[in-house]
Amino acid sequence: MPELNDSPILLSRHLLGIDGLSVGEIVGLLDLAEDYVALNRAVAKKQALLRGRTLINLFFEASTRTQSSFELAGKRLGADVLNMSVRTSSVSKGETLIDTATTLNAMRPDILVVRHQDSGAAELLARKLDCAVVNAGDGAHEHPTQALLDALTIRRRRGRLEGLVVAICGDILHSRVARSNINLLSKMGARVRLVAPRTLLPAEAARWGVEIFTDMKEGLAGVDIVMMLRLQLERMAGAFVPSTREYFRFYGLDREKLAHAKPGALVMHPGPMNRGVEIDSVIADDIEVSVIQEQVEMGVAIRMAVLDALARALPQEGQNAP
C-alpha cells in the first residue's frame, strides 16, 4: 500500500503532456500506479493522502469515462472534488478561458484537471493558475493519462514496453490519444506503426520516427499490440472517409485483419467504441484479446498515481500558500 511516501516523482508541478516527461518519471508513475491497482481491488479503497485538498474537474468537452475516472481517483485519495462542465461560447474562446482561470484561481483549488477542445488550453491555464494542472485532453494535442494507462495495461500484460511493436490504427489526424501514445511508447523503446487512410494521417507523420501504413493487413503484420482509435461521427460522413461501411471494410478491426498480428496480440481502445465502424463486436467482447475493460481499471489507478505525485509538490501544512 502506498504509505505517506513523499519522494518526488515528477519534476514539474503540472502534468501537461507526455512530451515533457523523462523515462524515469514515466516509470515512477507506472510503478506508483501498480500500488493503486492493488488498493482499488481491496475492499477499503479510501486513502487520506489528499485530505483537505480541493480537486476541480474542469471539462469544456463532454466526457464520461475520463471525468468519472478522475473524480473517483480524487475521492479515493480523500480530496474534495468539484466537477465543472463548462459550455463554451463560440466567440472569444481564449478570453473566456483566461477569465475562467482567474475565477477558479480565486477559489484556491490545489489541483485542476482540465479538458478542452483546443490544443494548448491546459498549458495556458497552467500559466495563469497557482495550482497544479493536469491535462485531461487538449484538442488534438495530448492526453497524457490515457497514454500512461495504456502503458500500464501493456506493461502488466507483457511485462515490458521495450521492443514491442504497437500499431495505432484509425483517426491519427485528430487524435490526442495517438500523439501521447506515440510519444510515450517511443520513449519507452517500443516500435510504433500508424495505420490509417491518407486523409486521417497528419502531415509529416513519418517525422515522429514511426512507420506509416495505409494497408491495415500490412500494418498489423506481426504486431504485439493493436490500438484502435475512435472515429468521430462527424468525420465519417464524407469529409475524411466516404462512409462507415467503407471504413469498416478497410480499417475496422475484425478477425481477418487481426489474424495478421502476432498470435495473442492485445487489442486496445480508449473508448467509447463505435462497434461496426472501427472495431467488430466479436473482437471488442473477446476477453482473450481485448483489454478494453482493463484499460478503464488502469485509468483510475494511473490518475490516483498522478494526483499522488502532484500532491507531493504542493505546499504542505504549515507552509503559506503562494
Next chain:
Amino acid sequence: MTRTAFINARVLDPATGLDAPGALFVDGETILDMGPRLFHDAKPADAKFVDCKGLALAPGLIDMRVFTGEPGSEYRETLASASHAAAAGGVTTMIVMPNTDPVIDEPSLVDFIKRRAAATASVRVLPMAALTQGLAGQVMTEMGLLMEAGAVAFTDADRTIANARIMRRALAYASTFGALVVGHAEDPDLSEGAAMNEGEFATRLGLPSAPPVAETIIVERDVRLVELTGARFHIGQISCRASLDVVADAKAHGLPITCGVSAHHLALNELDIASYRTFHKVKPPLRSEADRAAMAEGVALGIIDVIVSSHDPQAADTKRQTFAQAAFGAIGLETLLPVALGLYHTGQTELLQVLTTMTTAPARILGLEGGRLAPGGPADIVIFDPDEPFQLDAVTLHSRAHNTPFDGRRFQGRVHMTYVAGERVFDRAQDTDV
C-alpha cells in the same frame, strides 16, 4: 479452342517498337505468339487463317474517355450501340464515364455497368466511378469498395471539383488505395455560361465565352495538390498551350501526372464553329489554331500521353438548339484513329507513337494488360490501312447519335477488322451499314 493465324500483316506493336511484316497467332481469347518469323517454317495445321493482305495489325485501341447514355439516356446511346461504333473504329476497350443517370457512384452501379456490358456490348467496357457522390463535388465516394467492384479510376467526368480542400482530400484518399484520379480542368466560375473559347471569333459571333486560363488555373491547382498528396492523377483533356506547359513542367519535376487530349482538339479549332454549328460545341471548347497546333506538338513530344475520342452522343433535343443553349459534346469513337493518324500523315509523329497514345499509354495509366501484342495477353486487335483515303459520311456511322463534327471531312487511314478476345467484332467487308 479456336486458333486463328493472322498472316501477311504489317505487325505494329508500340510496346516493343515492332513494325515489320509478320504474323500473329491467337488461341481462344489470348495471343499465343507473334513476330516477323512466325510461320516461316511451318504453318499450323489446325488453325483458321486470316490473310491481312499487307494491312497494319496493331493492338486494339483503348479509349479513355467515352460517354454513353446508359443508364438513363438510352435514346442517345447504349453500351451496345457505343460498342458497335467502337468496334468500327478499332476501339476494343471503352472506358465509360460515370455521369449517367443514376451517377455511377456506388459499387452496385459499377457492377451493373459491367454486367450490362458483358451481356450487350461487343467490346470491352470498363467503368470509371465518380470521385464525389452524385458528382456534386462535396462528399467523396467509397473508392475502396468501388475499386473492388471494378472501377478503373475516379472522376467527376466533365465537372471540376471547385473546392480545393475537397479535391485535396479526395486525392489523398485515392492515394491510400493507389487509385487513379482523372480530373476535368475548367474553372466553374470563370467558365460559367460560356459556350466557346474567348477571343476575337467569340466576340464576332457574340457568344458567351471563357478564356483558356479557366482550364490552366485548374491544371496548375491540381498539379500542386498532386505534389501535396502524391496521388496518381490524369488530366482527362487539355486544350491549350499554357496547360501543356504546366503539364510538361510537372512531369519534368517527376510528379505522377499524365494527360490526354481529344481528337477534336487535335483536328479542329474555334473557326470550325463557323456559323454556329452546334456539333462543334465541345467541352473544353475548341481553341485557337495556335492552341490546336500546340496539342499536336504535345503528342509529338510525348507530353500528352493519350488521345481520346471524348465520344459524347447527343440527340436532336440537345443539339438542335441555338449555340448557347445546345449541349456540349461530339461523337468520336469511329473517327478517333483516322484523326490521330493525321498526326502521322503530316509527318509530325511516328506511326508507332501515334498508336502508343491509344494503346500502351492508356493501358499503363489504367493498369490494364491489353494495349500490346504480347503472348499470353488478350487477343484484342485492330487491322487497318494507315493510308487509305475516305470521306466521312455521318450516316454510315454506327453510333446511335450522329453529332459528329467531321461529316464530309476527308481522312487517311481506315479500320478494316476488329477483334476482341479473339472474336471478330467488326469487318468492313461485311459491314451492312456501309
